[in-house]
Amino acid sequence: NAGVTQTPKFQVLKTGQSMTLQCAQDMNHNSMYWYRQDPGMGLRLIYYSASEGTTDKGEVPNGYNVSRLNKREFSLRLESAAPSQTSVYFCASSTGSGTYNSPLHFGNGTRLTVT
Amino acid sequence: AQSVTQPDIHITVSEGASLELRCNYSYGATPYLFWYVQSPGQGLQLLLKYFSGDTLVQGIKGFEAEFKRSQSSFNLRKPSVHWSDAAEYFCAVGGNTGFQKLVFGTGTRLLVSP
Numbered sequence: 616n617a618g619v620t621q622t623p624k625f626q627v628l629k630t631g632q633s634m635t636l637q638c639a640q641d642m643n644h645n646s647m648y649w650y651r652q653d654p655g656m657g658l659r660l661i662y663y664s665a666s667e668g669t670t671d672k673g674e675v676p677n678g679y680n681v682s683r684l685n686k687r688e689f690s691l692r693l694e695s696a697a698p699s700q701t702s703v704y705f706c707a708s709s710t711g712s713g714t715y716n717s718p719l720h721f722g723n724g725t726r727l728t729v730t
Numbered sequence: 731a732q733s734v735t736q737p738d739i740h741i742t743v744s745e746g747a748s749l750e751l752r753c754n755y756s757y758g759a760t761p762y763l764f765w766y767v768q769s770p771g772q773g774l775q776l777l778l779k780y781f782s783g784d785t786l787v788q789g790i791k792g793f794e795a796e797f798k799r800s801q802s803s804f805n806l807r808k809p810s811v812h813w814s815d816a817a818e819y820f821c822a823v824g825g826n827t828g829f830q831k832l833v834f835g836t837g838t839r840l841l842v843s844p
Binding site: 619658660 | 764766773775776832834835836837
């Protein structure tokens with residue numbers, strides 16, 4: 616039972632390069648999320664997808680795009696990477712609307728460095 | 731807007747001693763409250779959650795948390811800390827209507843000394 620799988624685990628980019636972070640879940644969850652984690656700032660929501668076919672902005676969406684490819688997969692794209700996007704990125708999923716009965720399940724993260 | 735404050739960035743506790751991690755929240759209605767733990771190099775794992783009922787909730791790994799509405803607090807406790815509890819702990823608050831997203835605190839890093 617893999618849960619939430621993120622690839623790659625590590626990535627180094629030069630400023631201006633683009634890349635896509637991949638996320639897949641095998642728990643048949645409806646909702647998926649992308650967070651970034653920075654020291655002293657906790658986790659901040661970038662984008663989320665409440666259900667297949669929908670995506671919405673979170674707290675810090677600028678500089679990112681997302682695609683909910685199907686129910687299992689939710690990718691995060693950086694079109695032109697900037698040093699401010701150096702962070703650890705976490706994908707998460709949950710069963711559906713509301714948060715109490717559908718806690719978040721997290722992947723192990725992607726550590727991204729932009730030079 | 732909802733928010734979460736974890737006032738302690740780092741806490742060091744001796745192995746076998748008791749632990750209390752503080753969490754204060756701001757939310758306009760009845761909140762859902764959560765504690766997550768993050769071990770090094772890992773994602774976050776849910777420790778426990780609260781919505782209503784008994785204000786003392788039990789979680790995994792021997793942790794418990796107490797909801798105090800009058801103080802807007804949801805502190806995490808453990809009577810006897812083990813070295814394996816060294817990790818970062820996050821408090822989070824969410825809503826109970828519609829599709830609600832969690833807001834996380836900035837985390838408290840727990841160090842356990844021998």
